[in-house]
Amino acid sequence: MNPDLNDEQKEGIVFNIQKFSVHDGEGIRTLVFLKGCPLRCRWCSNPESQRMKPEHAFNPSRCLTAELCGRCLKVCKTGALSLKDGFILFDVRKCKQCMACTEACPAGAQTQYGSVMKIKDILDKVERDAVFFSRSGGGLTLSGGEALAQFDFALALLRAARKRALDTTIETCGYYPYEHMHEACRYLNKLIMDIKMLDPEKHKQYTGVDNALILDNFKRVVEDFPELPILVRTPVIPGVNDSDEEIMAIRNLIPRRPNIEYELLTYHRLGQPKYGYLGRGYGLDADVVADKERMRHLRELAK
């Protein structure tokens, strides 16, 4: 079998394809979000990206109400959906992820995050914006979840994208065997990697994993790919990693080279409602809010 054709036929779990992404790599890009992430950052704005399988979610703001519709209640056999005081309630513990309710819901309130897609179909979709890529220097950005969590699939996707002459970037947390990163970088025009904090204990507390592997991977990739454009990013979480010292410590870790950039991301809680849809709780207190002045100061500092 032709190995390239083989790549195009491979399947993986994608939860979103987003066009006109302008902040994640060069030019106008299309972001392909893959499901699955080894980290559980408390501020994660895409909680639907974390598990490596399709999952059900309920967005009550789209619901027509049981009075006008109620179709989901009729098809739910597990009792995960129930009616109380006229409102539909969702109990994630009882949900068997059969997706019968997402089929039945006309309003998109019962939805499924993630579905299995073939690389060919993904790239056909991405390529629809090729006319914008060629003018803007844009292309495909793999994101997640963790872009490389579904490693074989992600690698095949990058390889196939390069065959189609697409510019490729990934957004990664860097938490996996170094070989994965090394292999992926062979097919990349740019690497975007997070370094969230340096204190291993704190890292574990807020992301669920130790950061030694991440920092080691970063060190090695910088050595092994001296020409590769790399963007290092730190999401600045108020009260967690936003002290001058912590940001500067990260800054000092990053070699000052023309192909390596550093960027601070402003914390936002736009992803919070999705935790509710998934029947989960949000990991940070309500009073955690980004401070414009503080961000300006830190950006100046980290120049």
Place this chain on the structure above:
Amino acid sequence: MSETLTLSPQEERIINKKVDRHGRERVYKILERNQFTIPYVDVERAKYFTESMRETEGELLTLRWAKALKNVAEKMTVWITPDQLLAGRVGKLGRYGILYPEIDGDFYREVLGNLENRDKSPFKIDPADLKTVMEEIAPYWEGKTYHEQLNKVLPAELRNVTYDDERGLKSKFVVSETSSYRSALQWVPDYEKVLKRGFIDIQNEVKERLANLDLSNSVDLWEKKPFLDAMYIVCDAIMIWAKRHADLARDMAAKESDPVRKAELEQIAETCERVPAYPARNFREAVQCQWFVQLFSRIEQKASAIISNGRMDQYLYPYYKKDIEDGTLTKAQAKELLECMWVEMAQFIDLYINPEGVEFQEGYAHWEAVTIGGQTPQGEDATNDLSYLFLESKREFPLNYPDLAARIHSRTPERFLYEVALTIKDGSGFPKLINDEEVVFLNTVKGCPVNEALDYAVSGCTETRMPNRDTYTSGCVYVNFATALEMTLYNGRMLYYGDEKIGLETGDPTTFTTWDEFYNAYKAQQINLLHKAFQQQVVVDKLRPQHFAAPLSSVLHNLCMENCLDLHTEKIPGGVDYSYFEFLGYGTIVDSLAAIKKLVFEEKKLTMQQVIDACRADFKGYEPIREMLSHAPCYGNDDPYADSIAKDVDRICQLEAIKSTKERGVHVDVRYVPITSHVPFGQVVSATPNGRHAWTALSDGSSASHGADTNGPTAVLLSNYHSKNYDLINRASRLLNLKLSPKSVAGEAGTKKIMNIIRTWCDLKLWHLQFNIVNRETLEKAQKDPANYRNLLVRIAGYSAYFCDISRSLQNDIIERTEHEDF
């Protein structure tokens, strides 16, 4: 405003009250004196025009018109606005509009007395002036206006879809005529000719042509001679009128005690003694000369949306360059002169008497489009220092007039594109973009010489003109194709009009068993409306030359002079004639058809009966069905399912238009430029199978239905591209709105993104593009607190208007346009 909201420069100015007036004291003074006053109706033009027309009955219409213009030129009050550097306006001080009773004088009885109280674009009229209208003007035009004649001659089956009452005062909003809103569509006179030659030289040419006539030949005697006499008179008229301004300036200077103003007035006098009689010698004279021609064109007739400014950065450039090199003009002075023109323009309001005409272009719309950039007649890039000056002026002094249009082509320099993007980012909607790669191609294949096609000017909303090749176009027919869809559901009827049979009886759709059967029924309804539209245009085209003449525009048009024919003549040898029809409800129809195809005929999740029941009930009690319908594939998402339907619907139009083109010898082209009329047209359309509620706005232009375009701006552009039939040429403008949040285009990177979008848009050969870069929050606040947001400009449709000047329903329409965020 939330902490993290990124503001556009315009929002910054309004919300944080940051306005830099430095160096613009004069124009701000003029502007703020009357920027938000309710406009007045000035009746002098109508009065003196009518006075003369009364005396010349029986003569050639062009000659009568020239005489009438001369009468106006001699008698109408002449004005120099306080503090102005340019002389001339055609109505009293403050914002004003003027009357054209020859078009719609039959509306005066109903409309004029109550003009101040209408909620859309109100006007005031002085009681004495009202008396003049009712006693001196209106009685003469009774039974003679264009509108009355049109209403009279339209055959019953056309009247039936055009008007909804006996006198033709109410539109049916099915196949609407707009030819009675104006004497012709927008126009650009050949300003350059006047600047270079002056009217004395032009008049000499007339004299020579007169001398060469063979008066023993009856055509020469009865047609050409009176035509040329008219040309001679109109040259006199404009020169007399200009001279009166010179006299006025001398008078005012004599009485002026302030030495600075006295000197200014003396300079105005000197300029007005020179132009437009003689060629302009410098930038100041050129600007004044252009202004006189423009103003006199307004006296001549009501060309819709007013006369455009043409390629101003081209024809003014030699004067600018010379003066700058000589050291007789500074850049700041040039800007001040131009901005003096803008504030004067802002005071002239295009007065729509017909209450429905108002709904078609709300917000005191007028489009004196200034064209910048593009290519030279030889096909080289045309950008020059003046092109940049116009952009700079727009950023620093963002008034809603003139409308600024940038021509873009494949080799548009980066710097020009960069400054265009910067100006767009300001957020007040300027400039709109017109694509040379589409327009030049289309004009060329339609018979225009390449050099003239390359030299087109943007005119009106999104149209283009070639001042010596184009001929007049009648106000076009607006076809509400959403009614074709409705009539497919209800066997030729519309819920709004009850039992009246308006379209074809295509049968009961619940008996249809295949998609083809349904689509063929829809197609038959669409074609039926197209035929009605074309038939109506034939009547209109025949009638227009009997009612209107344009001696000034004719004397400036090479083909009119060569053939001794008025520019209103139906066909002028050598001319390229365009006729347009407006497509209303594109997105609405496509989304509805896609929903029916998918849900009823392919997936069979709904029956036709269910869809009809739900629509009849405006979805009350059928909410789940509405959700299913609105989740079907939608136009505007680069979804081939919907876009292929869109393409075919466009194709139906063009294939019929080709037949009509052959029949009439005029290019009949489909356009998607509703201005603001998708709001009133929606008011007669009941709920549609895309989930749209009854009587709400239709989708606008070639943009997606509100909220349906969820895939970002690249998908919007691509849907537009994939729904165009590039193998057919009976197409013209497609108006396309992109609303972006200021955040998504923030910083240098954001400017680059706009440039990238524009480059790709140019590659895709789409006709038009305009941006609204404003936060939804700002619009909502402006709605609640208009006093503090009076200066907020928004892009409507080929023009920008003050948000607080437009009606609530249109405000909502703009708020609901999908805002594309970055991700």
